[in-house]
Amino acid sequence: MTDRLRTALREAAADVPAYDVHGRAVAAARRTRRRSVSAALAVVALVALVPMGLRAGDPTPTVAAGTQGALPDRVAAPVLGALHATDRPRLGPASVVFSGQAPRMVWHEEGSRVVAVGADSDRYRTFTVGYEARTGEDVVLSPDGRLVAHGSGGPDRPQIAVIDLVRGRSRQLATGVPDSVASIPVAWSPDGSRLVVRDTVPIDEQVTGHRSVLSLLPVAGGPRVELTVGQRPDDFARAVAFSPDGRRLAYQVGDPAPLSPATDPEPGGGKLQVSDLDGEVVASFPLPSSTWLAGKGAWTPDGRWLTVVVRQGGSWRLRLVDPVNGREVHQLDAASGRETGPARLPAVSGVTAIRLLGWTDGGAAMVVGYRPHPSALAAFDGPLDMDQRTSYGNVGTVRVLALEPGSTAPRTLMTAPDEVVAVDVADDVVHTGRVRRASPPTGTGPRFWMWTGVAGLAVVALLGVAGRRWRRHRQGW
Amino acid sequence: MSETFHEFVVQRSPALSRTAYLLTGDHQLAEDLLQSALARTYRHWRRVRDGDPEAYVRRAMYHQHVSWWRRRRVTERLEAAPVGPAGGDHSDATALRLSLDAALRRLTPRQRTVLVLRYYEDLTEAQVAEALGCSVGTVKRHGHDAVRRLRAIAPELVDRPSERSTR
Incomplete structure (x- = not known):
């Protein structure tokens, strides 16, 4: 039946010349x-x-590791897609870390996206913390701005994360406190070799309460030194201050019981202790009501006195006390006989609290002023735990202020947007007192573009594969 | 590599050209088809040369031919009315040739490809299926459709005139 077809095909093909297509x-x-x-x-x-x-x-870092930076005159919420703290290019030393619940700063439900700002440029990096971070209190920047420490891990295995902003690495430390369910760093030693860590430990198997353990932990490894044990985690050692020579440290053991319940029911006060690096308490004295250890910069630059912060109604002032016995110190100028030191520094009002970051080389106190949240219900000119005064719900924003001798009002050094509720400043930056005009990043960050690029390439690849399959499908028999 | 490929092309061009022509029914298109298939083969020559490069080229031509048709690079000139048997002025062979040219143009590329493979290359249905990467059933279907269509438009190609006249 198909013989003629075969014949016709062969005859048709017989006349076909060989096409010379090799070259083409x-x-x-x-x-x-x-x-x-x-x-x-x-x-x-x-x-x-x-x-x-x-x-x-991304502005090129202009500050080499170990050199001094400057405080930006303002910070802003991180942009969408901001680089992470361990991303390249490395941040280098930071001048400031801040946290809160401004846009893009809340991580999961109760976590924080903490922002680190470069020492001398507006390069922002972020890292996440699994709790509502209060930078300066439970997320702390090392004195040189190179390292930042925060609590990590879960109750089964609490740890301290130390992020090296210069090398872009993160590592975990453990205090080894038995039965600890949380480890929170609260202070760095001046040379950055030690961390003061507060562990929370259940007091019994039924977890009817907790106690706090304050330890000195070598960052490079080694046994911890137990400093003290307290009974109330919230107010225990919220402020820890190393002496400038790094050989002593002061911390407040926040006994909430009022010293004079009949006359002053306000909590706070408690006990201030000074220990050496071996954990031996060399001084211990009670603090009056409405008086707290001022902050990480509580030691005067000469290491002679300790600074406390005192609330008087809605006004906050710094006072010097003798680290041996807590006696208030009135420094007098030998020539004029006038009082010098914190007594002549301006008071701060309109805040929930202030926290002393340190002293500039010019003699000014650099403090964080916590401004109340508009919807906060608490009254901040009355008795209130310090823990409550810096809590997320009560703080609307923060300012870094300079309290300069002889001035009548604080000078604002750094502003932050609403809902930035905590800030820490590297000691080196505090000491120089330098402030630079800032221009925080705007728009979208590198990670946004990176992921957009990756997504774009993925889409192109998928379309390519789909197109190839479609073509094959259409060619299918 | 180039020399070996060149030798392959020189040796196999005549046969491949014939197949290309039968697939397209047009010398220009056949040249383009062969060139495209050879270009594809050249790109993969290292992988192909140790196997059966001619089969690779043919397979490339079959698929490329269908692909072109899909992209409307080859306009199918389907005529409304069947072409009649060749006129009496031609010899029987010439008449068959003219009928074939006209009839092939009225087949789809798939049908034409199956036809060429089955009745020119003399492949079995299974071999055609393997060459085209499809099932034997698909080959049977396209072959059946092709022959049925040829019987309608050029019955002298599939049936002897005497056989046809007895029906």
């Missing part, structure tokens, strides 16, 4: 190959250029 075929193949290579190189270049472009948009 090879040329076409090479052209296609060049296009494929060009396309691949374009993709590679795109992938390579995205981070380079990101780097170009």
Whole structure:
């Protein structure tokens, strides 16, 4: 039946000349190959250029590790897609870390996205913490701004995370406190070699309460030194201050019981202790009501006195006390006979609390002023735990203020947007007192573009695969 | 590599050209089809040369041919009315040839490809299925459709005139 068809096909084919297409075929193949290579190189270049472009948009660090930076005159919430603390290019030393619940600063339900700002430029990096971080209290920046420590791990295995902002690495430390369910760093030693850590430990198997253990933990490894044990986690050792020479440290053991219940029912006060690095308490004295250890910068630069902060109604002032017995010190100028020191520093009002960051080389006190949240219900000019005074719900924003001798009002050094509720400043920056005009990042951050690029490439790849399959499908028999 | 590929092309071009022509029914298209298939083969020559490069080229031509048709690069000139048997002025062979040219144009590329593979390359249905990467059933279907269509438009190609006249 098909013999004639076969014959016709062969006869039709017999007259067909051999097409001379070798040269054109090879040329076409090479052209296609060049296009494929060009396309691949374009993709590679795109992938390579995205981070380079990101780097170009990121100010080059101008401060080498270990040198002194400056305080930005303002900070802003991180942009969408801000780089992480361990991303390249490395941040280098930070001048400031801050936290709160401003846009893009809340991580999961109760966590925080903490922001670190470069020592001398507006390069922002973020890292996440699994609790409502109060930078300066439970997320602390090392004196040189190179390291930042925060609590990590779960109740089964509490740890301290130490992020090296210069090298872009993070590592975990453990205090080894038996039965601890949480480890929170509260202070750095001046040389950055030790952390003061507060552990929370259940008092019994039924967990009817907790006690706190304050330890000195070598960052490079080694046994911890137990400093003291307290009974109330919330107010226990919220402020710890190393002496400038790093050989002593003062901390407040926040006994909430009022010293004079009949006349002053306000909580606070409690006991202030001074220990050496071996954990031996060398001094211990009670603090009056409405008086707290001022903060990490409580020691005067000469190491002679300790600074406490005193609330008088709605006004907050710094006072010097003798670290041996807690006696208030009135420094007098030998020539004029006038009082010098904190007594002549301006008071701060309109805040829930202030916290002393340290002293500038010019003699000014640099403090954090916590401004009340508009919807806060608490009255801050009356008795209230310090823990409550810096809590997320009660703080609307923060200011870094300079209390300069002889001035009548604080000078604002740094502002923060609403809902930035905590800030810590590197000691080196505090000491210089330098403030620079800041221009925080705006728009979208490098990670946004990186992921957009990756997503774009993925879409292109998927479309390519889909198109290939579609073509094959259409070619299908 | 280029020399080996060149030798392959020189040796196999005549046969491949014939197949390309039968697939397309047009010399220009056949050249383009062969060139495209050879270009593809050249790009993968290292992988292909140790196997059966000719089969690779043919397979590339079959698929490329269908692909072109889908992209409307090859306009199917389907005529409304069946082409009649060749006129009496031609010899029997010439008449068959003219009928074939006209009839092939009225088949789909798939049908034409199956036809070429089955009745020119003399492959079995299973071999055609393997060459085209489809099932034997698909080959049977396209072959059946092709022959049925040929019987309608050029019965002299599939049936002897004497056989046809007895029906």
